[in-house]
Amino acid sequence: MKTLRNLLLLFFLSLASLGLAQETITNESVIQMVELGFDDFMIIDKINNSDVKFDASISALGEMKDAGVSSEVLSLIMAKSRQNTKSKTGIYYTNLQGEQEIIQPSVFSGANSNAAAQKLVSGLINSKEKAQLPGTKSNNVLSTSSPEFTFIFDPSVTDVDNMQNNQGGETGIFNWWFRMASNPNEFVLVRLTVKERKNLREIITGKNSWITSSSGIDPKYALNFNIETIEGNKFKVTPDTLEPGEYCFIYQGAVPQGRDNQSVFDFSIQ
Incomplete structure (x- = not known):
């Protein structure tokens, strides 16, 4: 009986240890430890x-x-924050459960152009190039009109062959946008x-006439957002108030050789 009791005790202690190992320490956790009277040695050991x-x-x-956090602990927090940006590049938002979730890139399903109409009127109008996304709503749903996004970059790796990284627990997702870019201004x-009847979303990506042509997003369609540096290559991006609807971030910087920029980072405001 005593042996069985010891085995059960060992089992529950193992479960408790596992739970502690999986605990994630945040700013609030550190402040709580300070308020509980933990010294710097204990806090630093817990963080590490x-x-x-x-x-x-x-x-x-x-x-x-x-809140009373010491300079030594703050220095460690800054160092840990820099380390955490590695291999976690991308755009993150806070989901309906209050958790940070990455926005996986959505690929354009097709393109549309009214070039034929432009030819009929001998250049009196521009033809518009439109990129299209399937579905009328994004899988990334935000329930606030004032969302905050976190952009994480790692421009230290620019070799095309080395731009593969683990993302969101999946391997092999090509995330070159955040290797080529160094800050949110490149988006x-x-x-x-x-388009409800066609079950798609679209954006104008270029214009052509018999005289001139242009590609990229017209600046008049670009929405304003503020950028705050969190640490190193990590930024907080806060757009101006957004009305309910469908939106996306589009990369506008240099595209590496052998790659195309046919993806966007889309989200819904509800």
Whole structure:
């Protein structure tokens, strides 16, 4: 009986240890440890032996300093934040459950042009090139008109053959946008036009006439957003208030040889 009791105790202790190992330490966790009277040695040891998810923006660090977090602990938090940006590149948003979730790129399913109409009127109008996404709604649903996004880059790797990385727990997803770019200014935010009858969303990506042609997103369609550096290659992006509808971030920088820019990072505002 005693042996069985010891085995059960060992089993429950193992479960408890597993739960602690999976605990994620955040800014709030550190502040809580300070309030509970933990010394720096204990806090630093806990950070070094746990998964972490820190906000190392200036405002967040200021809040922690005001809460009594020491300079030594703040330095460690900044270092951990820099380490966490590696191999986690992409655009993140806060989902309906309050968790950070990555926006996987959506690929254009086709393109449309009214070039034939333009020819009929001998250049009196421009033909518009439109890229299309399937479906009338994005899988990434945000329930706020004032969303915040986190952009994470890793421009240290620019060799095309080395731009593969693990993303969202899946291997082999090609995420070159955040290797080529170094900040959110290389992306543009636009609203997608929803075509209910055709079950698609589209955006104008170019114009042509018998005299001139242009490609890319017209600046008049670009929506404003603010950028705050969190740490290193990690940024907080806050658009101006967005009305309910379909939107996407589109990369507008240099495209590596052998790749095309036929994907966008789409989301819905509800």
